[in-house]
Amino acid sequence: MNTDPLSWLDERAAERVDAGLHRDLRPRAALSASIDLASNDYLGLSRHPEVVAGAADSLRRWGTGSTGSRLVTGTTAEHAELEVELAEFVGARSGLVFASGYAANLGAVTALSGRGSLVVSDAGSHASLVDACRLSRARVEIAPHRDVEAVDRILAARTEERALVLTDSVFSADGDLAPLAELHRVTRANGALLLVDEAHGIGVRGTGGRGLVHEVGLAGEPDLIITATLSKAFAAQGGAVLGDERVRAHLIDTARTFIFDTGLAPAAVGAARAALRVLRAHPDMAGRVLARAAEIARIADVGQPDSAVVSVVLGAAAVADAAARECRARGLEVGCFRPPSVPEGTSRLRLTARADLTPAELDTIADVLGDVLAKARGVDAVPA
Ligand SMILES: Cc1ncc(COP(=O)(O)O)c(C=O)c1O
Secondary structure, eight states: OOSOTTHHHHHHHHHHHHTTOOOOOOOOOSSOSSEEESSSOTTSOTTOHHHHHHHHHHHHHHOSSOOSBTTTTOOOHHHHHHHHHHHHHHTOSEEEEESSHHHHHHHHHHHHOOTTOEEEEETTOOHHHHHHHHHHOSEEEEEOTTOHHHHHHHHHTOOOSOEEEEEESBOTTTOOBOOHHHHHHHHHHTTOEEEEEOTTTTTTSSGGGOOHHHHTTOTTOTTEEEEEESSSTTOSOOEEEEEOHHHHHHHHHHOHHHHTSBOOOHHHHHHHHHHHHHHHHOTTHHHHHHHHHHHHHHHHTOOOOSSSEEEEEEESHHHHHHHHHHHHHTTEEEEEEOTTSSOTTOEEEEEEOOTTOOHHHHHHHHHHHHHHHHHHTTSOOOOO
């Protein structure tokens, strides 16, 4: 008998190394000269003086932790204010804040589905929605990516009375958009609810960054639920579910990730509120993110993006990994997506734009990416 119950982990680790799937944790420097094309700090607010002050004020007032679950001691007046402000911003009727966007998705999907119901999810939905499906105890159908007709067919053929359709508004790996208007038309026609994860939409799409749901005119529809994260454009931490008051009441009573999780820390609440104030005061920020993303896509010689995410597919995991390492060595922080985050053979650099990228930074990006991508694609370097 094997006396080391962890030996199988060594075998798995060796397999991952062979497949180019080993991952390193790389603590970042507090102050770095590198150009950040990897984070989700789309509006560049994580060090904004007003956002830092917002976090510090809430921290001083309420303490370091929220001290308990939301239903016990974990709700402060600021949690309630943030919920109203977020809902108002995206045009929803109410909001409920969770400890993370992941928890918001798990909580909303499980509370709104359950045994005897149907959940239909886009094949490109974020991992948190995938896990929510697994936890839902509902019958789950995965619809091909952005395929509204398939969703319609699945909904129309169901025997369950209740159905919930899940999609990202902006898909996290490729940055492409869900066909929200058409999707809402078929969910409504089939008496289903539509849940839209706006993690990468809010702050980037829509007037003043109000998100893609707002942009396509669906804000406030009672049969549409938005989930959001506070960790990207809002430069904080936490998540939210935004929708009808009856949905909010139902989640407070039944969403397990709301009930059994410690409330969001006050500093994160204060930071998110301040970020929202900055975004409201500078509604042009969202457009600036998209303009910077368009410039990065031009440099990388890929199609024009619909969001802050510029996906540069390179194929094999090892090729993408080598390209990412070279970018980092030359002062560009980039994301590298490999399986299981993306399908086999589509490993990529994932570059994210920020509203505050400067022209000088874009010049450096052009120099470095021009060389690295030419090598990765097996062609001679051409000036970008
Ligand atoms: C589409 C999407 N949904 C949900 C989440 C989870 O949000 P959080 O990081 O706040 O848990 C993320 C990313 O982190 C995401 O990209």
